[in-house]
Amino acid sequence: MITLEDALVAHSRVSLTNRETPLEHFKNLSEQLNFNLFVKRDDLTDLALGGDKPYKLEYEIAKAIKEDANILVTCGSSQSNHARLTTAAARKLGMECAVVLSRDQWQATQGNLLTVYMMGAQVKVVDVEDHWDLEEHARELCDSLSSQGYRPYYIPVSGSTTYSCLGYVRESLEIIKQLDEQNIKLDAIYTPFGTGGNFASILFAIRDKGFDCPVIGISVNRNKEECEVNLNMWWQGLCGLLQRDSNTPKGHYELYDQFVGEEYGVPTEAGLDAILTVAQGEGVLLDPVYSGKAFSGLLSHAKEGRWKSNHNILFIHTGGTPAIFAYSKQIEAHLIKRGVSIAP
Numbered sequence: 001m002i003t004l005e006d007a008l009v010a011h012s013r014v015s016l017t018n019r020e021t022p023l024e025h026f027k028n029l030s031e032q033l034n035f036n037l038f039v040k041r042d043d044l045t046d047l048a049l050g051g052d053k054p055y056k057l058e059y060e061i062a063k064a065i066k067e068d069a070n071i072l073v074t075c076g077s078s079q080s081n082h083a084r085l086t087t088a089a090a091r092k093l094g095m096e097c098a099v100v101l102s103r104d105q106w107q108a109t110q111g112n113l114l115t116v117y118m119m120g121a122q123v124k125v126v127d128v129e130d131h132w133d134l135e136e137h138a139r140e141l142c143d144s145l146s147s148q149g150y151r152p153y154y155i156p157v158s159g160s161t162t163y164s165c166l167g168y169v170r171e172s173l174e175i176i177k178q179l180d181e182q183n184i185k186l187d188a189i190y191t192p193f194g195t196g197g198n199f200a201s202i203l204f205a206i207r208d209k210g211f212d213c214p215v216i217g218i219s220v221n222r223n224k225e226e227c228e229v230n231l232n233m234w235w236q237g238l239c240g241l242l243q244r245d246s247n248t249p250k251g252h253y254e255l256y257d258q259f260v261g262e263e264y265g266v267p268t269e270a271g272l273d274a275i276l277t278v279a280q281g282e283g284v285l286l287d288p289v290y291s292g293k294a295f296s297g298l299l300s301h302a303k304e305g306r307w308k309s310n311h312n313i314l315f316i317h318t319g320g321t322p323a324i325f326a327y328s329k330q331i332e333a334h335l336i337k338r339g340v341s342i343a344p
């Protein structure tokens with residue numbers, strides 16, 4: 001059977017970042033939580049304030065370039081990390097970008113949205129029931145751009161397509177190399193689950209390379225059944241692209257939907273506490289939409305006593321940090337609630 005590495009290099013990729021992200025031991029939190037916590041710092045990808053998207057976009061944009069596109073079109077919530085990083089990628093590659101964003105309560109010209117305007121994307125804000133239901137509007141925008149003479153290329157919400165999933169397969173090979181260099185044998189991997197593109201790709205790659213540790217996805221929007229549907233869709237797609245049997249077993253994985261809270265994008269108490277735990281324990285910033293909620297899932301399992309002092313747990317920090325500036329009021333209120341006095 002062809003190796004994963006060889007199957008991967010057969011696919012086109014453009015380069016958007018210049019280095020691999022670190023895999024760090026969080027010493028203080030490991031002592032506090034009484035297990036070994038490692039964090040893959042994908043918040044430190046070196047494109048416009050970092051995050052997971054460059055890994056995905058490196059593949060998807062290679063397709064756009066093959067199709068001779070000159071404008072990338074995508075969509076998301078008003079504080080979409082994906083809109084920021086797609087705009088940045090377009091600019092880096094000399095292309096234009098247009099984004100359709102859902103109107104919501106986080107749309108101050110702050111955080112991600114501020115950067116999207118700064119990098120010169122065309123921004124269209126629309127009213128939708130569901131943040132993730134923007135495709136129709138983005139397709140309409142593509143039609144309108146085509147009629148103006150542009151050559152648009154549509155990238156779905158979160159940058160997740162079967163092809164872009166190759167990005168986190170590549171990222172996972174990076175993790176495997178780093179684990180080997182640091183001589184770490186993992187007992188579990190935690191990652192946020194949005195569309196599940198990242199989750200499915202990590203699961204796919206580590207199983208292919210013979211690792212059997214549980215992979216744990218903490219949903220930030222969908223219920224568990226919907227997560228399963230997405231996981232299967234990306235899994236089948238990856239089996240096809242990377243020449244694997246479509247019945248390849250997924251092994252041990254777990255999906256949790258109880259850390260979403262009220263809805264996607266609305267901070268939870270536990271997520272805000274998780275942000276403060278990591279900020280004060282390690283000087284590392286999580287975000288209220290993805291990494292904070294995902295880390296609250298990890299903390300909840302830790303509190304239940306699932307992880308012991310001999311366990312090595314990897315958390316994938318997928319970024320999202322710029323959104324904290326759009327959530328400053330909620331974070332400030334939480335700090336006050338936890339006894340921090342904010343100078344008047």
Ligand SMILES: Cc1ncc(COP(=O)(O)O)c(C=O)c1O
Pocket residue numbers: 051052081082158160192193194195196197198199290291318319320321
């Ligand atoms: C910071 C961050 N983490 C995780 C995700 C979710 O990734 P996926 O949709 O592949 O599950 C996103 C999606 O936009 C994100 O911005």
